[in-house]
Amino acid sequence: MNAQIFALRSQKELASTIESLIRTYVWQGISMERLEISDDYNEHSGQTEHDRCKLFLRLFKASMVRIDDFAVVVADGRGRWYYMGARREKEPYLLELFQSSMSSVFPAVAVMDRMLILPHTIGDAFERSRAFPWFVKPRDLAGAILADFRNSASVEDAVRQAGEQLKTDIAKLCKRHMRIRRIAKPDFSELGTLLGIPTEYLETQRDQIAALTVDLKYEITSGPVKAGNEAQVTLEVRHEGDVDLGSVSVQVNAPYGVMKSPVRATLEFSGKVAARQIQFNVKPKTVPFCPLEVLFTLDESRPVATPFPIPILLDVEA
Amino acid sequence: MDFLDRTRHEDLAKFYQDARIVVVPSVFEPFGMVALEAMACGRPVVASRTGGLKELVQHGETGYLCQPKDHLDLAQWLMALLADESLRNRMGQTGLARVRSGGFTWDEIAGEMMDIYVEAITNYEVREKPAEASKFIDQVLQQAPPKDEYDWRSLLHDLFDKGGKR
Numbered sequence: 465m466n467a468q469i470f471a472l473r474s475q476k477e478l479a480s481t482i483e484s485l486i487r488t489y490v491w492q493g494i495s496m497e498r499l500e501i502s503d504d505y506n507e508h509s510g511q512t513e514h515d516r517c518k519l520f521l522r523l524f525k526a527s528m529v530r531i532d533d534f535a536v537v538v539a540d541g542r543g544r545w546y547y548m549g550a551r552r553e554k555e556p557y558l559l560e561l562f563q564s565s566m567s568s569v570f571p572a573v574a575v576m577d578r579m580l581i582l583p584h585t586i587g588d589a590f591e592r593s594r595a596f597p598w599f600v601k602p603r604d605l606a607g608a609i610l611a612d613f614r615n616s617a618s619v620e621d622a623v624r625q626a627g628e629q630l631k632t633d634i635a636k637l638c639k640r641h642m643r644i645r646r647i648a649k650p651d652f653s654e655l656g657t658l659l660g661i662p663t664e665y666l667e668t669q670r671d672q673i674a675a676l677t678v679d680l681k682y683e684i685t686s687g688p689v690k691a692g693n694e695a696q697v698t699l700e701v702r703h704e705g706d707v708d709l710g711s712v713s714v715q716v717n718a719p720y721g722v723m724k725s726p727v728r729a730t731l732e733f734s735g736k737v738a739a740r741q742i743q744f745n746v747k748p749k750t751v752p753f754c755p756l757e758v759l760f761t762l763d764e765s766r767p768v769a770t771p772f773p774i775p776i777l778l779d780v781e782a
Numbered sequence: 783m784d785f786l787d788r789t790r791h792e793d794l795a796k797f798y799q800d801a802r803i804v805v806v807p808s809v810f811e812p813f814g815m816v817a818l819e820a821m822a823c824g825r826p827v828v829a830s831r832t833g834g835l836k837e838l839v840q841h842g843e844t845g846y847l848c849q850p851k852d853h854l855d856l857a858q859w860l861m862a863l864l865a866d867e868s869l870r871n872r873m874g875q876t877g878l879a880r881v882r883s884g885g886f887t888w889d890e891i892a893g894e895m896m897d898i899y900v901e902a903i904t905n906y907e908v909r910e911k912p913a914e915a916s917k918f919i920d921q922v923l924q925q926a927p928p929k930d931e932y933d934w935r936s937l938l939h940d941l942f943d944k945g946g947k948r
Binding site for chain 2: 717718719720722748750751752753754755756757
């Protein structure tokens with residue numbers, strides 16, 4: 465897990481404050497990289513600074529809503545112009561940034577390859593940008609928080625928000641990972657490898673992530689069926705948790721040829737309703753059991769995770 | 783769950799005999815030597831209905847066949863066998879008998895292979911070169927580099943018509 469602080473050379477003290485806040489509100493063990501850029505950034509600033517500016521532009525562009533691609537040209541106010549990142553590719557638009565306005569763009573903070581904090585003045589930083597409509601996405605839509613870096617309370621609040629956003633995003637990713645891999649408990653080892661996050665960080669979020677699963681119980685209430693005969697089965701689904709689940713999509717799978725197709729139903733668990741029933745037909749092939757599998761899916765906006773498939777054994781008699 | 787390391791071939795029989803059931807859940811299997819070895823050790827086999835396994839395992843006789851990638855289908859046949867020792871023994875013995883009588887020894891396989899070669903040689907026919915083949919050969923020769931043209935000409939005429947013009 466890494467963070468990058470893009471800051472001007474004159475912003476050393478501010479960068480130190482941001483670093484300390486990130487360790488407090490994001491994670492103590494985060495790997496921190498300070499990427500300094502000259503206040504009078506120009507074509508002679510060296511390849512290292514050009515590379516830092518290229519990285520900044522890549523992350524900045526990803527945090528924006530914009531009509532097309534653009535390059536930034538830095539002006540020194542004496543008629544000289546330098547492409548930020550030392551070169552222009554085929555970007556159709558060009559934004560001008562005066563060296564005197566560099567502090568409207570920096571410092572900027574990226575965490576895990578995502579721009580998370582930008583100065584609140586960034587909207588006024590570029591000249592001649594009227595013909596190029598753009599804005600920074602909000603933080604909950606993969607965008608950035610806009611902070612007033614002259615106000616320490618605003619900086620602290622922005623870093624705190626960034627920490628919260630990361631926790632929420634990682635919990636969502638963990639929820640999705642559990643669903644796709646169909647696992648009952650978070651696999652921090654695999655998730656950590658996939659996201660490039662140390663398991664130690666994920667462990668600190670375990671309570672939040674593990675509390676996301678919902679507790680549904682299943683039982684076949686219709687009794688045993690006979691092998692080779694078609695019979696109706698009643699499956700009762702009970703919800704014993706406190707969370708109001710709303711609509712839950714349920715799918716029942718059976719071995720090949722036992723059902724004509726998987727059973728799909730939508731069950732409503734609103735208010736005090738605790739139990740719902742689904743009925744379907746099966747034609748089991750062999751004794752003593754017919755293994756069934758129940759999956760349910762919730763609207764992903766809900767604060768609970770979809771558990772792994774639940775195996776159920778249907779008793780089969782000769 | 784034990785994941786065995788590479789195992790010597792002469793030790794395999796012991797592993798098969800230690801198992802109550804041998805499962806071959808392949809998604810694709812050209813022949814299915816594992817299933818055959820298990821049957822030779824008197825063990826019932828639950829295998830995917832794919833490739834050579836479909837021919838080797840007789841559903842309901844020497845084991846069970848399940849749909850590839852259908853874990854529920856696999857589970858139901860495993861549970862059926864795990865719950866019935868006499869069924870396991872009967873299927874294991876039927877499998878062993880099938881291996882012994884089914885033409886699976888090296889001598890028998892070599893004999894069958896020989897028959898295929900003999901039939902191919904005996905029934906070999908020289909066919910007239912069709913008009914489309916001539917056109918195709920001309921097109922290929924036009925594309926071939928000059929120094930390779932002779933090799934291509936000879937190869938293509940041999941393929942289509944041994945007695946054709948060179």
